[in-house]
Amino acid sequence: MGGEPARNDAAKQVNAQPQRRGCYHGRMSTTTTGRLAPSPTGAQHVGNARTYLIAWLSARARGGTVKLRIEDIDSPRIKPGAADEAVSDLRWLGLDWDGPPAVQTARLPHYTAALEELKRQERVYPCTCTRSDIAAAASAPHAGDEIAYPGTCAHRRATDAPALAAAGKPFAWRFRVTDDPVYTDLFAGEQRIDLKRSGGDFVVWKNAGTPAYQLAVVVDDAATGVTEVIRxxxxxxxxxxxxxxxxxxxLTSPEFGHVPLVVGEDGRRLAKRHGDTRLSALRAAGVAPESLVGLLAWSCGWLREPESVTPRDLLPRFHLSAIPPQPFVLTAEVLKRIGYAG
Ligand SMILES: [Zn+2]
Structure with a gap:
């Protein structure tokens, strides 16, 4: 696709006007590192594409770099071939990244080292509870809250783990929640979540012997110098x-921006019941990636009408703040506009 010259041109355009008011926060353009992190637990769909496009543009529009990470540690749910397909989907969309992809299953020693550090600090304890133990012991959660872990195993110390292992008791590692960090989201503004009520002490290492999502992504984002997480x-x-x-x-935390999801006509998160919105299905049906990118750009408020564009064409138009705060409703009529009948 001859991506290199185009990127250089785009970078020049952005660098030529580093003081653009469109910059939604004051970082220097050269310091942004964003990331794309597909999880090969299933096929990538139109909703994933919209988030990837926003994340990519947010970094590239300021001349930043983009890292690719394959989040494949959730092994029972990983679909064979889905990682390669995710990479193909991203390329098809016209998104690129810098350097080789980081693959989580190849990074286990890094997660183990982080767990050891948390154990050393007594920030984690071994938890032998099953899902049903927790449901039985926890009080009914408030609407919208997750069931809060009732703290059954919080009396344990990290050094209790070898005896549990010797007794053949499977255990996970839970992190002791001591406070509720308030943070300012790049898109959604100030966020306050009562972690004790909503979830409580959380798992950082599963009893299957693999790191949980929360720990792995922190270790990965820090290791790859990610400064901005858009998801x-x-x-x-x-x-x-x-x-x-x-x-x-x-570790130094990145900034976070959370953007609305794509939903079906029923207002629920895009899923199979909404028809086949997999990128591979659109591709197989002959939809041009530029048509889909244009549709997504229109949904983000960067185009008045859906038209054919590449991600690079959108660099000068990108504004995180232009994205509507409500979810994007993907209807059959909307998909027909790009020649896709589902
Ligand atoms: Zn427990």
Whole structure:
């Protein structure tokens, strides 16, 4: 696709006007490192594409770099071939990244080292509770809250783990929630979540012997110098937990921006019941990636009407603040505008 010359041109355009008022926060353009982090637990769909496009533009529009990470540690749910397909989907959209992708399953020693550090500080304890133990012991959660871990195992110390292991008791590692970090989201503004009521002490290492999402992404984002995380707003509750981990591990946290998801006509998160919105299905049906990118750009308020554009064409138009605060409703009529009948 000859991406290099185009990127240089785009970078020049942005660098030529570093004081643009469109810059939504005051970082120097050269310091931004964003990331794309597909999880190969299933096919990438139109909703994922919208978030990737926003994340990519947010970094590239300021001349920043973009890292790619394959989040494949959730092993029972990983679909064979889905990682390669995710990479193909991103390339098809016209998104690129700098350097080789980081693959989580190849980074286990880094997560183990972080867990050891948390154990050393007694920030984590071994938890032998099953899901049903927790449901039985926890009080009924408030509407919208997760069930809060009732603290059954919080009396334990990290050094209790070998005896549990010797007794053949499987256990996870839970992080002790001591406070609720308030943070200012780049898109959604100030966020306060009562972690004790909503979730409580959280798992950083599963009893299957693998790191939990919260720990792995913190270790990865810090290791790859990510300064800005743009992701779907379903992950807002993860952010204060991750901020606690950054703090405990002595790592510098990135800035976070959570953008609205794409939903179906019923207002629910895009899923199979809304028809086939997998990028591979659109591609197979002959939809041009520029048509989809134009549709997504229109949904983000960067174009008046859907038209064919590439991600690079959007660099001068990108504004995080132009994105509507409500979810984007993807209807069959909307998809017909790009020649896709589902
Ligand atoms: Zn427990």
């Amino acid at each position: 779907g707003d379903d992950l807002i509750p993860s952010t204060p937990r991750q901020l606690l981990l950054y703090d405990a591990l002595g």
